[in-house]
Amino acid sequence: MRSHNHRPIRPLPLLLWFLLCLLPGCAMKVAPTGGPRDTTPAEVLSVDPASGATSFSGDQIRFSFDDYVDRAIRNAITILPTVRFSVSYAGDEITVEFQDTLTANTTYSVTIGTDWSDVRGNRPLAAYSTIFSTGPSIDTGIIAGLVSAKTLTNVAIFCYPWADTAAPFSPWETPPRYRLPCGISGTFTIRGLADGRYRVLAVRDENRNGLVDAAEEFAVAPADVVVQAASSQPVRLKLGPAIDRDPPVLTRARALTSQLLTLQFTEPALLTPTWQRALEVRSARDSVIPALAAWPDPLQNDRLLVRLAAPVDTGSCRVMISAGMVRDSAGNYVDTAQRTLLRGVSTADTTSLRVLSIEPRDSSRNVLRGQPIVITFSDAVDTMNAQITVEHRAPQGAVQVRTRWASPISFVIEPQEARELKTWYATTLGFADVRSTIGRSIRDSSRVLTMLTEERPIDPGSISGRFVPSDEMRACSPLVVRVLASNGTIAASFRPDADGSFRLDRIAAGEYSLDVFCDRNANGAYDHGDVRPFTFGESWWPLPTKISVRPRWALENLSITP
Template sequence: MNLSLTQQQKLAPMLIFLGLALLILRCATRQPPPGGPEDKTPPRLLSSFPRPDSTNVRNLEYLEFEFDENLDRGSLRNQVWILPELPGLFEIKWKGNKKFRIVFEDSLESNQTYLATIGAGLKDLRGNTLNEPVVLPFSTGPTIDRGEISGQVLGEQAQNVFIYAYPVREDFPDSTIFHAKPRYYTQAGKSGEFRIKYLKPGVYRVYALDDQSGDRLYTLQTDRVGIPFSDVTLAAGGEQTFQHLNFTLIREDTTGPQFVRARALTELTVELSFNEALDPARHIAVEIEDSAAHTPLRVLAREVAGEERDKLILYTEAQQAVRYSAWSAPLRDEYGNSMPLDTLRFVFSGSAQPDTSTARLIEIYPPDKQKNLPYDLEIRFKFSHPVDSVSLKSSFKLLDSDSLPVAGRWRFPSLLAPEYAPDSSLKKGAAYSMEINLAGIKNVFEKPFGDTLFVYQFSTWEWSELGEIGGTVRVQNPGWEKAIIEATPVKGTEIYSVIVNTNQPYLIPFLPDGLYRLKAIIDLNQNGRYDGGQSFPFRHAEPFRVLPDTVKVRKRWTTEGVDISFEP
């Protein structure tokens, strides 16, 4: 189509306007970069000033770091540390988006090794973080200190946990971690491994700290802390490296539980809520009476419940729609801390709401016809209502293949979920049966669970289908006599454990074939479980080691020579 000159002159401004609008719209629209897979590569350091391991650095006014790609400037916040810390502040100045300077306000100490660290939280524009912190050591003197402490923080969410090292002197107080910032620190990497380098010779106490506030101080009940199994000595002119300082994070609690409220859930159930998990093992007597008539309300049973174990459930005889007063001895939390009261007193309004649900057996483990069960099997039940323990014990039988009863012991972690464990290991490749007579089982309210006789059958592993792991836990300290060895399958959650003598052959039997991770704990107090230590008064944790490689278990085979060494 031919346009006249006049038409072209009228159309030109419109075309220019439309072109500008499309350009603006395209620029304002976020689009992925064209071509290629998504960039998941973390930033990489190209250069630094001064260069790593520089000595006789004098009159230094700034540090400089340059990376291979554009960085998220905001992610550098709280990710720069200079150790030992400077008395004054420093300023970050960017030179584009790949390079930045750390400008000092104060001069540096003479004859001192410094370590500048860029934390693993630094990101590129894609959100990719550093694989591990970037460190820049340099010295204002003629030499660089070479002391080094390394280890690993075990468990979930170990990445970016801080490792704090304090020089220990004769007057070093246990409370140091609460009020004094560490002279040296670093962060754990993605696998929890850490390395503090360039330390002066001396004695150090090292902690792992999940520092929630970032104030370089330990806050009880807020931060998780890892306690060392030993202080570390880096000898002048001698051994300058200490390895395998491993940590497990714990949350310490020094205050007792606080009562929140009491309420009746039904005419037969009262729920007491607290601000933290309770000790389920402690038996507490609770007395309840009508506030006006002073008529007692009988408590039939009680138990700790709730996902957080922060509820105490009281099962009572039928309540009335009246006000009740109650009292009990003070409760303890799961750490053994008692409530700061001589007597817990509370009130609640009774409920006339009847409990119309049917009492029933919900689940049994193992299920019927289950095969390849372990020899140390625990039988577990799940009931809809709190079970009367006496009637359950008299209405359950575990029988072997000759119909002979298998003796065992009952555990009641909850009246809704009792457990039965045989006194001795079950036989290899053997058939067993369970008889549960519901007609004889009642709940604590004297209501039956039904009239069915359940007969479940199961069998254990054939010995020929299992393997073993053997080796030695090697130690030099003569006081380290006992060790707990835990074998955890790579695919699975069950933990197979044995308690053994150190420096003597051990054997972990009855393992299904597969890959396993091994961990050894020196059981110093010989209580059969790991002790994570204590911050104040200070008590060292128990030492432990984790084999870096998995162990292969094969059927009908002993995988030998799996030694776990605590030797330097």
């Protein structure tokens, strides 16, 4: 009888199990590979529930695509009115699940923006929105418009239903009901709105908290937007800078030597003419030490240096600044007393007085015809008694100059008339009796420096013509047209004559664009509104006209139309 030898049963190799899992029934969604490069972006095939659904009572929306999408698509989703949500990913499907209970009888829109790609890196050409309602009908109103800014990173539209125009408006503490990130083009559309009045802002929402924070750029629409019969007028918003409302705050005082202090502020602080009366340094023995001079620290613009008339003791000293001592560049003055402590040091003040720098430097070339000469000293100078002689000469003879002290350490020399082109100038400086506020004399007795002025600058051109406003613009007065350089700076502006005619001379050669705004407060500048107190922005329109200005060329009969 034939015997049979049975081999022991061994576990299936791991690779075999993996291959079996690739059979139908154990399949995983993966992006297809191979073939020519696909450059067509993925598109939405279907939405569940379908757009336009009413009486919605679910807690999720499912999107199906015709290709596999990148997981980062979750960051491109916006829900209006704003609710919290999460996103689950399944290759060519995503599911948006609502984390908050939806409001009854409300139309919602779910928008997938353009800041995403499929797995091959193809980005969509346009956003996709689906709309549904928790009530029996769909609101079909829209607010659409344009935002202009140097960049649109983190710029979002804040939209607030605003039926009661007398109610307090506090966007710095109340998030909007509708928050929509701007696309890369700056255009936006808010859908699913009921008829009514809405307040609209554009905000660079850096921290994405849905609030207008103090340091964030923003713009306020020129009026509340009224949605009527599901439509509204277009909104144009030009982002403006955050408005500085706070004066400098003294945060720290420190003794560098026994007679030299630094005062640290929250921002650059500018001294007022009455600063000496507003500054008090009181020693540990409760005696007041007068201040001889104060000036901005050349190395750190949010610090002031203070030179004292006598040494401070090594105990704890008090520093107090009163209202009116300093202000910031926005004109916010310190309006209440601020105090801090410092500990004196016994380090003797051995600061010598010397010239730190002279600008422009010796032998400089291409110096502008009206450029001043600035001498910077190492310490505060006794400006009341300092004697500095200045001789500024060209080959043709002496040139008249004006001199002034810009600060205790900065002496400025300005030509009374523009210098000649492509000419060497020599400046002789004499320091006959120049001492610091603590009596130290400067070592230099004189300096001589030379400079070569610029060659012939490119002659400017001129433009003239007629501006023809639109009917919407005609309703505003006065209108101001601006000529904008490629970097956004304003090269010129004008108010058209009654017939729209204008002329601009001395326009530097270059390429320019144009815009126009309604100067409601007649200050000659575009105002983008405010939130404290609330103020509407001024109406603003970009213009399609592009201008190319050539040197020594008159561009005439230009017609500017919206």
